[in-house]
Amino acid sequence: SLTIGIVGLPNVGKSTLFNALTKNDVLAANYPFATIEPNVGVVGVPDARLTKLAEIFGSQRILPATVDFVDIAGIVRGASEGEGLGNKFLANIRESDAICQVIRAFKDENVVHVDGKVSPKDDIETINTELILADLQTIEKVLPRLQKESRIKKDIAPKVAAVEAAKEILEKGDTLFSAGIVQGSGNEELLHDLHLLTTKPFLYVFNVDEDELVDETFKDEQRALVAPAEAIFLNAKLEQDLAELDEADAMELLESVGAEEPGLATLARVGFDTLGLQTYLTAGPKESRAWTIKKGATAPEAAGVIHTDFQKGFIKAEVISFADLVETGSVAEARAKGKARMEGKEYVMQDGDVVEFRFNV
Numbered sequence: 163s164l165t166i167g168i169v170g171l172p173n174v175g176k177s178t179l180f181n182a183l184t185k186n187d188v189l190a191a192n193y194p195f196a197t198i199e200p201n202v203g204v205v206g207v208p209d210a211r212l213t214k215l216a217e218i219f220g221s222q223r224i225l226p227a228t229v230d231f232v233d234i235a236g237i238v239r240g241a242s243e244g245e246g247l248g249n250k251f252l253a254n255i256r257e258s259d260a261i262c263q264v265i266r267a268f269k270d271e272n273v274v275h276v277d278g279k280v281s282p283k284d285d286i287e288t289i290n291t292e293l294i295l296a297d298l299q300t301i302e303k304v305l306p307r308l309q310k311e312s313r314i315k316k317d318i319a320p321k322v323a324a325v326e327a328a329k330e331i332l333e334k335g336d337t338l339f340s341a342g343i344v345q346g347s348g349n350e351e352l353l354h355d356l357h358l359l360t361t362k363p364f365l366y367v368f369n370v371d372e373d374e375l376v377d378e379t380f381k382d383e384q385r386a387l388v389a390p391a392e393a394i395f396l397n398a399k400l401e402q403d404l405a406e407l408d409e410a411d412a413m414e415l416l417e418s419v420g421a422e423e424p425g426l427a428t429l430a431r432v433g434f435d436t437l438g439l440q441t442y443l444t445a446g447p448k449e450s451r452a453w454t455i456k457k458g459a460t461a462p463e464a465a466g467v468i469h470t471d472f473q474k475g476f477i478k479a480e481v482i483s484f485a486d487l488v489e490t491g492s493v494a495e496a497r498a499k500g501k502a503r504m505e506g507k508e509y510v511m512q513d514g515d516v517v518e519f520r521f522n523v
């Protein structure tokens with residue numbers, strides 16, 4: 163499955179956040195047979211639609227989609243110089259499908275900042291500089307050879323141009339992601355075999371003081387620093403406390419700080435979206451469940467997530483939109499009102515589709 167690597171300077175609250183991530187019990191409760199690595203935190207993507215479906219179908223349990231966060235240990239500054247920990251750090255980032263930077267905004271004299279002052283802008287620059295330098299090194303290793311080759315092999319000219327353009331962006335101090343060159347998008351294809359770090363989608367977690375959680379001016383300033391990446395604001399210590407409370411107590415604590423949902427819930431949702439994922443839903447008396455697919459997946463591909471045989475033997479999918487199902491109140495009623503659609507092999511799954519697959523075994 164796809165993973166999000168968590169990185170950040172020392173003492174910004176990564177471990178605290180990661181503890182909260184691993185303490186949430188979505189896995190223990192719902193996926194008892196899953197094995198988890200010690201440095202992986204699995205978080206459920208909250209989805210109120212599942213609760214509603216469970217009501218309609220009388221489901222015994224709810225299985226949300228999940229996102230995997232990987233704690234990428236290791237120093238950041240000097241990582242691109244490629245020594246020991248630095249190398250491992252970059253290799254771990256290379257294996258992640260998205261990069262989540264934890265940025266310290268909380269002020270606390272008892273917690274030392276490595277650079278002596280709390281400055282989100284400087285910290286973001288420090289981390290991005292290492293990633294940018296690592297990408298420049300990769301490019302400098304391959305570009306001279308590519309340029310030479312292109313004198314004979316004219317067809318690689320577009321690739322050389324793409325690598326040169328990427329180099330220019332990086333030399334200006336920008337990440338390729340911020341310039342719109344993102345893994346999986348069309349304009350990254352020619353660079354894909356270079357495995358550049360800054361083409362991965364970025365998201366930012368600002369570890370803020372409690373009063374900043376509701377300070378819209380402050381939050382807008384931070385958002386401006388990281389756009390087009392998404393920014394999430396949470397207090398890691400509060401998240402750790404929330405993870406240990408039952409739902410009612412957690413809600414009370416959240417209300418007391420003026421927050422609507424735990425930061426981890428927001429992080430899971432935004433992380434899921436940043437990875438280019440979406441869900442479709444299935445429901446029955448046993449369970450209401452969200453299944454994870456890539457945005458743009460077709461009906462047979464979606465069926466394959468449940469079982470490879472479902473994909474191989476795919477005949478069609480009976481699809482009811484969540485809204486129609488809620489409005490009609492049951493599958494039978496939705497069918498009677500013409501709200502159940504039979505979709506074939508070409509159908510591209512839409513967010514909120516409630517599906518039953520027909521297949522040959």
Ligand code: GDP
Nearest residue numbers: 172173174175176177178268270273397398399
């Ligand atoms: P890491 O080095 O990035 O993993 O940081 P840690 O999670 O170990 O946190 C470093 C220190 O900052 C610890 O003493 C934490 O208790 C403290 N800390 C973490 N998050 C917060 C926060 O939101 N507010 C305050 N005041 N302290 C925090």
